[in-house]
Amino acid sequence: MSDSVLGGPHEGGAARSDDGVPAPGQTGGIPRGPAPAAPRPPIAHALRDAVMAALVSVVLFVPLVGLRTDVSPGSGLIIRTRWADVAILVGLVFAGRLLLNLWQDHRPARTAPTARRTEVLRRIGTFVAPLLLGFAVVLPFLPGTSRYVLDLGILVLTYVMLGWGLNIVVGLAGLLDLGYVAFYAVGAYAYALLSTNYGLSFWICLPLAGIMAAFWGVLLGFPVLRLRGDYLAIVTLAFGEIIRVVLINWVSLTGGPNGISGIPRPSFFGLSFSAGGGPGSFSDFFGLEPSPTHRVVFLYYLILALALLTNWVTLRLRRQPLGRAWEALREDEIACRALGINVTNTKLTAFAIGAMFGGFAGAFFATRQAFVSPESFTFIESAIILAIVVLGGLGSQLGVALAALVMIGGFEAFRDLEEYRMLVFGGAMVAIMVWRPRGLVSTRTPSIALGKRRAISGDLVGEGHG
Amino acid sequence: MSAPILQVRELVMRFGGLTAVNHVSFEAARGDITAVIGPNGAGKTTVFNLITGFYTPSEGEIILHGREGERGLHATPGHRIARAGVARTFQNIRLFGGMTVLENLLVAQHNRLQAATGFGIGAVLGLGGYRAAERAAIERAKHWLGATDLLDRADDPAGALPYGAQRRLEIARAMCTDPVLLCLDEPAAGLNPRESEELAALIRLIRDGGCSILLIEHDMGVVMNISDHIVVLDHGKKIADGTPAQIRSDEAVIAAYLGTGDDDEEPSPATAEGAA
Secondary structure (H helix, E strand, O other), rough: HHHHHHHHHOHHHHHHHHHHOOOOOOOOOOOOOOOOOOOOOOHHHHHHHHHHHHHHHHHHHHHHHHHEEEEEEOOOOEEEHHHHOOOOOOHHHHHHHHHHHHHHHHOOOOOOOOOOHHHHHHHHHHHHHHHHHHHHHHHHHOOOOOHHHHHHHHHHHHHHHHHHHHHHHHHHOOOOOOHHHHHHHHHHHHHHHHHHOOOOOOOHHHHHHHHHHHHHHHHHHHHHHHOOHHHHHHHHHHHHHHHHHHHHOOOOHHHHHHEEEOOOOOOEEEEEEOOOOOOOOOHHHHOOOOOOOHHHHHHHHHHHHHHHHHHHHHHHHHHHHHHHHHHHHHHHHHHHHHOOOOOOHHHHHHHHHHHHHHHHHHHHHHHHOOOOOOOOOOOHHHHHHHHHHHHHOOOOHHHHHHHHHHHHHHHHHHHHHHHHHHHHHHHHHHHHHHHOOOOOOOEEEOOOOOOOOOOEEEOOOOOOOO | OOOEEEEEEEEEEEEOOOEEEEEEEEEOOOEEEEEEOOOOOOHHHHEEEEEEOOOOOEEEEEEEEOOOEEEEEOOOOOHHHHHHHHEOOOOOOOOOOEEEEEHHHHOOOOOHHHHHOOOHHHHOOHHHHHHHHHHHHHHHHHHHHOOOOOHHHHHOOOHHHHHHHHHHHHHHHHHHOOOOOEEEEEOOOOOOOOHHHHHHHHHHHHHOOOOOEEEEOHHHHHHHHHHHEEEEEEEEEEEEEEEEHHHOOOHHHHHHHHHHHHHHOOOOOOOOHOOO
């Protein structure tokens, strides 16, 4: 499978014959991979395959790279040819494919992950989570933590929280939701509207935003109860877009594309974080030098607490009948029905609780930015959150946190690469999926055990049918 | 025959133009093992799906005489049928493969546990009432794990069990819902003779524990051995109904399994047992 991912579109017919025909030299113990092609000499076969790949790349690169239109000095368009570049690219494809083929012929047989290796990984895993948590708690006080790092931390934690919220719907209940950002938007706008119109404080608006989002989660849940798989994904995607389009067009309420600005910032138990200090401000009360960093640190801890709340509730629920019913639903919906589980209610609670945490995160987003507009809630946000959950490993809390760190943090780390950033980013995602097809943390921990809890291999765990 | 636990009256199920079940009526007596047999495509599984609420019948009624008196299953939504006391297993095993054996049995007790959580809030906070309920649920699970000889596999994922153990686990899971009627859809399919023997013993044990059993089975050895009462279906119609001895000598049954005698094809001495 990974061959086709690595080979990309350049494979052509030769690769298909590789996969389709069981190679003669293949032994049962080796999971996959082209055989050392017994009848044909391996070099000849590899060469033939590489030539095919090069031919495909010629077809692709001649129009894409070879021909280029430029504005001529006389303001007309002229065609410029770049055959040298095409030759270099085709050469690269040829050499790359050849090396890949040769490497696959000669690499050692891959051993299946043994129980011992899984155990070692699990033990490392038990250390990773507390370490990450400890690092997150002390980050604002570490020397060398700049405002930029704190802002990045807030961003990563927001996505961790969104990932954990979506994990309830996608990872536990197995319901593929491509419109999760809708609940993020509902939460953000709920806070923005309630605070600007009615002057309610952040701490009153936060639960209200969560409740609003949960309400919309149930509202979305009803029509999609009967849908599965691709159909469910498409309807949830449409729902996400509907919310965004309504936000753009309902100008009298939401301000349309201009959004809502001047959203009040959160206060620390009634103490404001005004830059100038002054009576009733945080710095005044604690006798500190007024500093804009105070608010950033406060926001950081706020999102950390919200994310940990999400995590705590999810972990608790997983050990409850409700959480087990979600996972059972992911494994087999028909069996659930035969056991007397109300499938409708179970799905709706998953949508509602997942949406509620999305709403909390949205309220936080609004108070942090002090400005919301529909532009922040496009489909790409849903896609990123879903990618975090899938890369992290469906249902795994630690995996989702790691994936959010890798994706959002990594994306920032590659800022210097400018336009090549997306390329590196896409490559990294493909690489993770090739090496760990079920996500960074693919094992499932049982919710209860008579003896010792043993992790369950991801191969046995269902992915849900929508 | 003692009082019925299940009465099926004039049951009809049509799929478009196809009548899969055509005016079938039978009764299953309380405390009996009732078998439904018939050639492939006779409508056995459809009858099962009607009783357990996976289909809604086109006509007719299904009455369960459960703990709370009479109940028409034909008008009850699927998940409520299990709560009324009807549990089932599936022809193609449907376990929660990624969950452990014990988790499978706890999911089966979802409704009782969920009632103890107080809308989930008590459980999230870890209140005592829920803990007691969970302990009781684990004890019940252990009881059925012991009965199905799976106690040492309790913490293994269900998907990793061997086939025979998965079959037993599915029965244990159904029993954890505390049913009055257990519907088994071909429980002996794919089992070797020794496993079939053990299965028969397990089914008798469940019957002796007070749960009535409705059984679809192709393995005539098992059916004739353990059934108290047999209903034979062919082409969606009931063709015979009686004790194993009566069924074994029933002309219509032999004809259905071996083809009608009109063609004078080898008048084999084989009884219905041979059709297994």
